[in-house]
Amino acid sequence: MKELDIDTWARKEHFHFFKQFEEPYFGVTVNLDCTIAYATCKDQGISFFLYYLHKSLQAANEVEPFRYRIKEGKVYVYDQINGSATIHRPDGTFGFSYMTYHEDFSIFARVASEAIARTQQSNKLVPSISGDNVIHFSALPWIDFTAVSHARSYSSQDSCPKITVGKMKEDAGRKSMALSIHVNHALMDGYHVGQYVELFQELMDGGE
Numbered sequence: 225m226k227e228l229d230i231d232t233w234a235r236k237e238h239f240h241f242f243k244q245f246e247e248p249y250f251g252v253t254v255n256l257d258c259t260i261a262y263a264t265c266k267d268q269g270i271s272f273f274l275y276y277l278h279k280s281l282q283a284a285n286e287v288e289p290f291r292y293r294i295k296e297g298k299v300y301v302y303d304q305i306n307g308s309a310t311i312h313r314p315d316g317t318f319g320f321s322y323m324t325y326h327e328d329f330s331i332f333a334r335v336a337s338e339a340i341a342r343t344q345q346s347n348k349l350v351p352s353i354s355g356d357n358v359i360h361f362s363a364l365p366w367i368d369f370t371a372v373s374h375a376r377s378y379s380s381q382d383s384c385p386k387i388t389v390g391k392m393k394e395d396a397g398r399k400s401m402a403l404s405i406h407v408n409h410a411l412m413d414g415y416h417v418g419q420y421v422e423l424f425q426e427l428m429d430g431g432e
Contacts (some may be wrong), residue, residue, distance in 0.1 A: 225357075228292065228299040235413075242410040243294065246378055249386075251406035252414070253371050254421055258392060261428040269314040273334045277361065279427040280387060281307050281325045281326040281332075284359050287420045289412035294383040299411065302357040307336070308384075309361035311343040319343040322351040322358070362388040383408040397406045 231235055242248045258276070265272040284290040285306050291302045307323040321343040326332040343351070357381055364372075368391040376382065390402035403424075 225300050225302050226295070233299075238413070239299065239410045240262065242408070243297075247376070248409050249374075249406050250409050250414075251372070251386075252417060253369070253402055253404045256389070256403040256421075256428065258401055258428060259397075260430055262392070262399050264430070270329075271337075273363070274336050276389070276428065277307060277309060277323070277336065278325075278329050278332050278363070279304065280424055282427055283420055283424040284385065285325065286423060287416060289415070289416045290359070290385055290407075290420060291357075292383070292411040294381060294408070294410065304357065306311070306358050307361055308351075308358040309341050310363065312363075313344050317347075318363065319346060319348060320350050328356070334402055345431060356384060358384055360384050360386040362386070364388060364390050365392070366423045367391055368393055369402050369404070370425060372406075374406060381409060397399070412425060 230239060233239065256276075258272075261275060261279070262272055264270075265275050288301065291305050293300050293302060304325060306325045307321075309321050309323060310318045311321045312318050321339045323332070323336040323339045326335065339351075358411075362372075369388075372388045374386055385408075386404075386406040388402075388404040390404075392399055392401045394400075403421070406422065407417060
């Protein structure tokens with residue numbers, strides 16, 4: 225982790241402008257094509273949830289602003305971003321998990337599966353390990369939504385991106401699902417979200 229030099233940052237004025245807002249987050253919802261990714265998972269017998277979660281984290285780690293976090297008025301760049309995903313439990317509740325990102329999918333899948341098992345076997349909401357270097361993930365596989373809003377505590381500083389996926393749907397042989405992305409406007413703009421969406425889709429389509 226290193227501190228970003230705000231004074232030489234091209235977005236210096238944008239940062240100071242938006243960090244004053246009570247609600248500095250903005251969000252977009254797009255359709256993510258899952259046709260190739262879903263077929264890949266079926267062919268290889270791997271979890272589609274873990275597959276798209278891995279690709280999402282890969283994209284977040286490659287698009288630098290998704291690794292920016294605000295701490296005490298300063299901006300820091302994390303070396304790596306991990307995942308904190310909501311995990312559904314048999315009793316209808318959920319818990320927050322913590323999944324360390326690994327470039328190698330097989331390693332990530334093992335680590336993430338262990339995190340899922342721990343969360344499902346616990347009745348605690350928040351994991352013992354977490355931090356700012358995470359993406360907050362939510363899955364709503366029951367709903368084909370067109371927009372999402374998030375519960376937020378305005379009294380506490382938050383700069384972690386929040387990503388939500390919806391129910392998979394099929395039309396004319398193509399599979400897709402809603403992808404909602406909320407980010408802190410003090411740290412990035414629509415241009416950077418566009419970079420993320422483009423890369424995420426490329427990775428889902430088999431890109432490296």
